[in-house]
Amino acid sequence: MSLLIIPVLIVAAATGLFLLWKFRWGPPDRTLPGVLTYHKITGFEFGGTWMTPARFASGLDHLADSGYSFIGEDQFIDTLDGKRESPGKEILITFDDGYRMLMDHALPSLETRNIPALIFLVTSYAGRENAWELPLPGRRTRHLGWDEVSDISANPLFTFGSHSRTHRDLTGLSDDVLADELIISREVIGHQTGRMARSVSYPFGLVDRRVAGSARSAGYEAGFTLFPTGRGEGVDRFCLRREGVWIIDTKSSVDLKLSGGRLFWFEDIKGRTINRLASITPFFMKKGPFD
Ligand SMILES: [Zn+2]
Secondary structure, three states: OOOOHHHHHHHHHHHHHHHHHHHHOOOOOOOOOEEEEEOEEOOOOOOOOEEOHHHHHHHHHHHHHOOOEEEOHHHHHHHHOOOOOOOOOEEEEEEOOOEOOHHHHOHHHHHHOOOOEEEEEOHHHOOOEOOOOOOOOOOOOEEOOHHHHHHHHOOOOEEEEEOOOOOOOHHHOOHHHHHHHHHHHHHHHHHHHOOOOOEEEOHHHOOOHHHHHHHHHOOOOEEEOOOOOOOOOOOOOOOEOOEEOOOOOOHHHHHHHHHOOOOHHHHHHHHHHHHHHHOOHHHHOOOOOOO
16 A cells, blocks of 8 residues: 555656646747757766767767758748748757867767758857856866857858857846847857857847847847747747757657657756756856956
8 A cells, every 4th residue: 555655646746747837838839940959069077068079979860860851040040931941850950158169079070961050159258268157167168269250150051149248147137238248249240250140049048028129129030048938839039949958868858859759748847947957057147257
């Protein structure tokens, strides 16, 4: 009798979680191509937002073998605009933060496979270390410098978007500072690459109506978060969902995130929980160093 209570409790807890997920968020809209987000591609670091170069490369091969094709930012925006119809099973690869390590550990794997990618830069940190991140041991990482960004942008496979100027929680900034974060970063990228940023990725995925409106006014055509807060009906082009790929992910968990199988709800709750934990950072790092 007492042993029976354990499975009963597990089933009850799982049912409760599922119902909470179903009414709070529900399945996302899947009319657009899937968008994957990576951060650091590296051997090891403390934290969860990294992936080894070998697993990154084998993950790409697995997706191609599973029938996915890869599109770039322009095709994604054309699809958003209704100028292009997605045949389904398409993926846009994105990187947040724009680290220097991408040049050694990620871009060559993409280039040899002819896979496009969209890289989001924190413009005030170009060429500098990531002082905006929680200072765990071994976590100091350099961002791409402008010379490197310029070299990469010569390859038509790769485009650059804005991840703000200083990687702060945009929802907590005054209207003027918010506009600076969005407008100046967009212009600097245009100046450095000869191509104005078309997309923005909100730091920590934190966005609300005011931030989304400010991104639209700044001239962006698409705004990416990770997990939109509302229910998944319809597409808001300034609150676009992406699937984060972390070190704990497996090929099958990435499949589940992209295709939405029976256990998608569990994967979604797991991702939202990880993202909530990562959002703790802005509480420790209120001020950007360049203001
Ligand atoms: Zn970031």
